[in-house]
Each structure stands twice: as structure tokens, then as C-alpha cells.
Amino acid sequence: MVRVKSRYLLCEVNVSDRSLLLLLDDRAIAAAVKSVVARIHGDYGAALCSIRFSVKYLNAHTGIVFLRFPKRCYKLLWSALPFITSVESRGQNIPCFLNCLHVGGTIRTCQKFLVRYNTQQLHRMLPKCKNEEERQEVRKAILNCSLTRQNKETFQDETESEEDEEE
Amino acid sequence: MRGDDKKDKSAGYQRVVLKNASPYHYMKVCLVLEDESTKLSAVELKQFIITGLKTLYGEVGAALNFDLLKYDEDTRTAFLRVCSRGLVKLWSSLTLLGFYQNQACAFRVLQVSPFLLALTGNSRELQLD
Amino acid sequence: MSVDLDQTPRSILVWERSSFLDEKNRINSEVEQLHFNYKVSVLLPECSSTPPHLESVLTSFSRFYLVRNLPLHKLLDKEFLETAVYQGSVYGLSYRTRIDEDNCVALMPNGRLVLSLDKDSFQVLGFEGKPSTFGNRTKNRFVVTIDLTDSSMAPGGRGYLRLLTGLTSRLSLQMDFLLSHHPGGGASLQPLLSHCDWSEHTPEISTQSLTHLSCPEPQSCDPHSFLEWLGAVHTDVSSLSENSSSNFLSSLVCPEPKTTLSQALRVSICGLLLPQDVHHLVQELRCYLERSRLECWTSLTVHGFVDSPVSWGDREHGVLRGGENFYTLLMFHDHTYHIHLATGAHDTCPP
Numbered sequence: 001m002v003r004v005k006s007r008y009l010l011c012e013v014n015v016s017d018r019s020l021l022l023l024l025d026d027r028a029i030a031a032a033v034k035s036v037v038a039r040i041h042g043d044y045g046a047a048l049c050s051i052r053f054s055v056k057y058l059n060a061h062t063g064i065v066f067l068r069f070p071k072r073c074y075k076l077l078w079s080a081l082p083f084i085t086s087v088e089s090r091g092q093n094i095p096c097f098l099n100c101l102h103v104g105g106t107i108r109t110c111q112k113f114l115v116r117y118n119t120q121q122l123h124r125m126l127p128k129c130k131n132e133e134e135r136q137e138v139r140k141a142i143l144n145c146s147l148t149r150q151n152k153e154t155f156q157d158e159t160e161s162e163e164d165e166e167e
Numbered sequence: 168m169r170g171d172d173k174k175d176k177s178a179g180y181q182r183v184v185l186k187n188a189s190p191y192h193y194m195k196v197c198l199v200l201e202d203e204s205t206k207l208s209a210v211e212l213k214q215f216i217i218t219g220l221k222t223l224y225g226e227v228g229a230a231l232n233f234d235l236l237k238y239d240e241d242t243r244t245a246f247l248r249v250c251s252r253g254l255v256k257l258w259s260s261l262t263l264l265g266f267y268q269n270q271a272c273a274f275r276v277l278q279v280s281p282f283l284l285a286l287t288g289n290s291r292e293l294q295l296d
Numbered sequence: 297m298s299v300d301l302d303q304t305p306r307s308i309l310v311w312e313r314s315s316f317l318d319e320k321n322r323i324n325s326e327v328e329q330l331h332f333n334y335k336v337s338v339l340l341p342e343c344s345s346t347p348p349h350l351e352s353v354l355t356s357f358s359r360f361y362l363v364r365n366l367p368l369h370k371l372l373d374k375e376f377l378e379t380a381v382y383q384g385s386v387y388g389l390s391y392r393t394r395i396d397e398d399n400c401v402a403l404m405p406n407g408r409l410v411l412s413l414d415k416d417s418f419q420v421l422g423f424e425g426k427p428s429t430f431g432n433r434t435k436n437r438f439v440v441t442i443d444l445t446d447s448s449m450a451p452g453g454r455g456y457l458r459l460l461t462g463l464t465s466r467l468s469l470q471m472d473f474l475l476s477h478h479p480g481g482g483a484s485l486q487p488l489l490s491h492c493d494w495s496e497h498t499p500e501i502s503t504q505s506l507t508h509l510s511c512p513e514p515q516s517c518d519p520h521s522f523l524e525w526l527g528a529v530h531t532d533v534s535s536l537s538e539n540s541s542s543n544f545l546s547s548l549v550c551p552e553p554k555t556t557l558s559q560a561l562r563v564s565i566c567g568l569l570l571p572q573d574v575h576h577l578v579q580e581l582r583c584y585l586e587r588s589r590l591e592c593w594t595s596l597t598v599h600g601f602v603d604s605p606v607s608w609g610d611r612e613h614g615v616l617r618g619g620e621n622f623y624t625l626l627m628f629h630d631h632t633y634h635i636h637l638a639t640g641a642h643d644t645c646p647p
Contacts, residue, residue: 037225038225039225039226040225040226040227041224041225041227041228042220042221042222042223042224042225042226042227042228043222043223043224043225044223044224044225044228045224045225079227179313179314179315179318179632180312180313180314180318180320180321181312181313181314182310182311182312182313183310183311183312183519184308184309184310184311184645185308185309185310185311185519185520186306186307186308187304187306187307187308188309188520189307189309189520190520191524192304193527209545210544210545213544213545232547234545234546234547234548235545235546236528236531236533236546236548237531237532237533237534238545246531246533248546248548251304252302252304254304255301255302255303255304256301278618279305279617279618280617280618280620280640281304281305281307281618281620281638281640282307282309282523282524282527282618282620282622282638283523283524283526283527283528283531284523284526284527284530284597284599284622284624284638285527285599285618285620285622285638285640286527286531287335287337287527287530287531287599288334288335288337288597288599288622289599289602290334290335290599290600290601290602290603291394291602291603293334293391293566293567295362295391295495295497296495
């Protein structure tokens with residue numbers, strides 16, 4: 001059996017007003033990606049985007065999106081993503097842009113990257129905290145993910161082998 | 168893509184083999200329209216091909232550089248030059264162009280070559296009788 | 297299935313620099329090995345009318361015959377073999393057959409008969425051949441090469457009878473055929489022609505004078521740019537004279553450094569042309585260069601037949617996309633020359 005290979009793009013949706021994020025759903029993101037691919041790469045791109053493209057995961061609170069593309073044409077489809085300027089959702093036009101953080105061969109590697117990335121973000125947030133209460137909260141959060149990180153150390157080899165696959 | 172093999176037997180003799188090194192490809196195409204009397208100028212033809220590229224390959228495709236070297240309005244035959252990387256894109260979009268101003272049309276690709284010279288000597292044009 | 301949109305068909309360009317005075321120059325073999333020439337075009341810079349010597353060489357090009365609906369087994373007639381094929385220098389090529397869809401036949405001056413057949417015809421014929429390199433892996437096309445001068449192919453021989461019955465009873469191929477022979481060879485085509493419907497043709501000469509032509513430096517120009525420029529001159533591309541890269545229609549410009557020729561002459565001749573005549577023309581052009589002023593050059597382009605089953609020598613040829621097999625000879629005043637030999641698709645490298 002040969003696995004059908006895909007590429008998972010881990011993107012964050014950047015909006016000016018974070019409350020708008022809650023309006024997003026995966027269908028809206030998929031429609032926005034499809035339309036922008038059709039505009040930039042025409043019928044050819046739209047056809048490539050119709051096979052095995054899906055929005056695997058959307059976190060409406062943090063604005064994190066996992067997009068799945070077929071491996072052979074992910075570069076072409078990826079090149080259209082910067083042209084997204086707004087997402088139409090629930091009758092509302094949300095101005096936003098997608099920022100690609102990571103490209104992985106499996107959802108697992110993307111998830112691991114995301115955990116690491118969010119930890120870094122927390123570290124960055126810590127000095128910027130305004131009062132003690134916030135600081136405590138961030139510290140707690142960092143400690144929480146440190147635990148998962150230690151667990152992960154044992155799987156380090158596996159992670160590397162998976163990342164090799166991502167060329 | 169490119170392999171050179173140089174042999175220097177004497178100072179005067181030199182031989183270079185260039186493989187797939189041609190920067191451009193040339194196409195000789197003919198536009199067939201349902202209504203033969205339709206006039207089509209060179210600028211309109213180029214614009215028409217660009218719209219074809221845009222529908223098939225989008226804005227990226229529409230930005231593909233190609234040149235209309237020569238165009239004969241009576242036979243609607245044109246010589247196109249396109250960089251080698253864009254040949255497949257141009258050719259496929261020509262194939263899929265089916266309508267010009269609501270009338271059926273088709274592009275006949277008569278000859279494709281990496282050398283413009285080859286288009287001037289096509290023995291299939293030899294007419295005896 | 298992954299498809300790479302950037303890929304282009306294979307092409308080969310051989311660029312060679314040498315001198316006519318060099319004893320080891322290979323110009324003669326390169327000229328003579330391309331057997332089936334369709335068109336020769338000459339570009340004479342700074343020349344307003346055809347020089348008389350050149351004119352006479354062009355008009356002396358051998359005539360050729362078009363034989364209509366020639367049954368292929370007639371080529372195996374004992375009389376024809378003896379009066380023509382064994383004498384050498386007989387050139388024959390099927391006419392209006394396309395090598396990518398029809399059966400094509402070529403009779404080479406060394407007595408070889410080359411048949412490029414589709415799979416059905418090949419199996420019906422039942423003669424030894426090998427798969428064409430142009431059918432990819434599907435083996436839809438086969439090439440049968442027969443040496444008619446071989447002893448087994450002598451009339452009455454085993455191979456001869458086998459081929460004859462194949463061509464008469466099993467696969468009765470009929471096609472229009474272009475025939476020519478070099479007058480010096482002593483061959484005679486009369487025995488064959490007397491049985492057929494034929495017409496005689498002279499190669500068609502056309503002359504055109506050009507003015508105000510921007511022209512690159514032929515000694516130093518990159519081969520691809522030079523061929524492009526020469527092609528643009530031969531196709532009458534108008535943007536070459538305007539020479540602006542900001543034109544909407546075309547950005548073709550003459551390669552730098554460039555000069556302007558006040559006038560030039562373009563002469564071309566079309567038909568089934570013999571390599572001997574081309575060789576004669578090359579010699580005449582050399583004389584012309586010697587007579588003319590310094591710093592002069594001429595170019596000679598010879599196009600082979602697109603649908604010929606062979607290109608140089610007995611190298612297999614096919615069409616695929618362009619079917620080009622041509623060479624451009626660039627001659628300079630000091631007896632040096634540049635030659636560009638080009639083929640496309642799966643053709644093997646020129647000599």
C-alpha cells in the first residue's frame with residue numbers, strides 16, 4: 001500500500017479585530033482559498049484545488065487553520081494564499097490575511113510545531129504583562145506546556161524521522 | 168537541462184553540443200473562425216490569447232510573456248514566440264480557446280519548434296501540381 | 297499523475313567552428329549526409345542582385361520527378377535495381393505522407409530502402425525491423441531498413457522474394473513518390489517512369505531583397521540568438537526593423553552589438569534538392585566571398601524534409617512536434633565557417 005501524500009499548511013488568520021475571528025468557520029475559509037486560487041491560477045488551479053483540498057482544523061479563538069493540499073501541487077496552491085484579503089462568512093466580509101507558519105507532511109508534525117510555537121509566544125508575552133495576575137496566568141500556561149514538552153522528548157527520534165520526509 | 172561537450176582538437180576547431188538550451192520556443196498557429204469574414208487585427212489576436220491564458224491559468228498565466236512575431240490578417244496565421252518554460256501553458260490555453268465573440272473558433276497549431284528558422288522550411292507546405 | 301508544466305520537448309543544437317582550409321574539416325560529410333533537402337536559403341548581406349555565377353548554380357540544381365501512386369514493389373523491379381539503385385545516387389522519398397500518421401518510405405543513395413511503418417502494416421508485411429524510438433514505450437511504429445545492394449536482396453534471393461511477396465500480396469503500399477538522381481551517377485530512372493504517371497519539376501527559386509536590416513555580429517553572437525535573428529529575417533518579422541522591446545505585440549530585438557545593413561539579398565530554392573548540388577552551392581558561395589570585399593559573410597540554411605524517416609546518414613528521424621532537421625552554415629571571408637546543426641525530439645545527435 002502506498003500512502004497518498006499530502007502537505008498540511010499551518011496558517012494563522014490575521015484580523016484587525018480579534019472578535020471577528022469567532023465568525024469564521026471552515027467552510028468560509030475553504031471558499032476563500034478556492035476563489036483566490038481560481039483567480040490567481042485560473043481553471044487549472046481551481047481543478048487542482050478541487051481534489052483532496054480541505055480545511056482540516058480551525059480554531060476560531062486563536063485563528064489557527066490547517067489546510068490540506070495534495071503534495072504534488074501544494075507549492076502552486078500555496079503561492080495563491082497571500083492574495084487572500086478577506087473572508088466572507090455568515091453574510092459578513094471579514095478583512096484578513098493568512099500567514100503561513102509551517103508546512104508539514106502529517107497533522108502530527110504540524111501539531112507539534114504548533115505547541116512549540118505557542119510556547120514561544122507565551123515566553124514573548126511574559127515580559128509584556130501589565131499586572132501580577134496576568135503574569136501568574138502566563139507562567140502557569142508555560143509550565144503546563146513544558147510538561148507536555150518533556151513527554152515529547154521521548155518521541156524525539158520519531159519527530160525527526162517525520163520531518164525528514166518533508167524534504 | 169544543459170550539457171556542453173567541448174572538444175578542442177586544434178585551435179581552429181571547436182564543437183559545442185547544446186541540449187535543450189534554447190531559451191524560446193516558436194509556434195506557428197492558425198485561427199479558424201466559424202464566420203470567415205470576421206476581421207481580426209494583430210492586437211485583438213494577442214488580447215484574445217491573453218484572455219485564454221487568463222481563464223485557464225489565472226492572473227499568473229495572463230502575465231506570461233509571449234510575442235506575436237508576425238501575423239497575417241487574411242489567413243489569420245501567426246508566429247508566436249514564448250519562453251520555453253511557458254510553452255505548455257500557452258499551447259494548452261490555445262487548445263482550450265473555443266469561442267471568439269460568441270462564435271465558435273479553434274486554433275490549429277501548425278508547427279512548434281525551438282528554432283524560428285525551422286518554421287520557414289516546412290516540407291509539408293510543398294505543393295507540386 | 298504529476299505533470300510538469302515547465303517541461304519542454306528535447307532539442308539538440310550542435311555548434312561547430314572550423315575552417316575550409318583545415319584538412320580535417322567535416323563540412324563535406326555534414327552536407328552530404330543530409331540526403332533529403334527540402335529548402336536551401338541563402339542570405340547575402342550588402343548585395344543587391346543575385347551574382348551571375350550564383351544564379352547559374354541555382355538554376356543548375358537537378359530536376360526531380362513526382363511519381364503518382366507508385367506501387368512500392370516497383371522499386372524492386374530487376375530493371376530498376378540494375379539501372380538505378382546499383383549505380384548509386386538515387387534519391388527517393390514518399391510525398392504527402394506524414395511520418396507521425398502514415399507509412400513513409402525513403403530510398404537512400406547508398407541503396408538502402410527505409411520504411412517507417414505503423415504497427416499494423418509492419419505486422420502484415422512480415423519483414424524484419426526494429427521499433428522506432430518515436431513510439432515511446434508503446435511500440436506503435438517500426439522501422440524496416442533494407443540494404444538493396446546486399447547479396448540476399450539480389451533479385452531471386454531469399455530476402456528479395458520475401459519482401460516482394462510482402463509488398464505485392466500482403467501489404468500493397470501505394471504512395472506518391474519524389475524521385476531524383478544525380479546526373480553524374482550514370483543512373484537512369486526511365487525504366488521506372490515508363491510504367492507510371494509522373495511529372496517533372498524544377499526546384500523553385502525565389503529572391504527577395506531587404507533593406508535597412510539591423511544585424512548582429514556573426515562572429516561573436518550566441519548561437520541561439522543568431523539563429524533566432526536569422527529566422528526572423530527569413531520570416532520577414534517586421535518588429536525586427538522597429539527594434540523596440542516595449543512594443544505590445546512583440547519584444548523581439550536584434551542581439552547586441554549590432555550594425556545596420558543597408559541592403560541584403562535573400563535567395564531560397566525549394567524542392568527535392570540533392571546534397572551534391574548543395575555542396576556545389578557552398579563552393580560557389582566561397583568563391584563569391586573571395587571576390588567580394590573584406591569583412592563580409594554569408595549564411596546558407598538547408599532544411600531537411602520534415603517527414604523523412606532519416607536525417608543525417610541513416611539516423612532515425614521523426615516529427616513529434618516540429619520535425620526540424622536543418623543546418624545553417626555561416627561562412628566568413630577568411631575561409632572559416634560556423635555550422636549550426638539542429639534536430640529535435642528523439643533524433644540522435646547530428647554527426
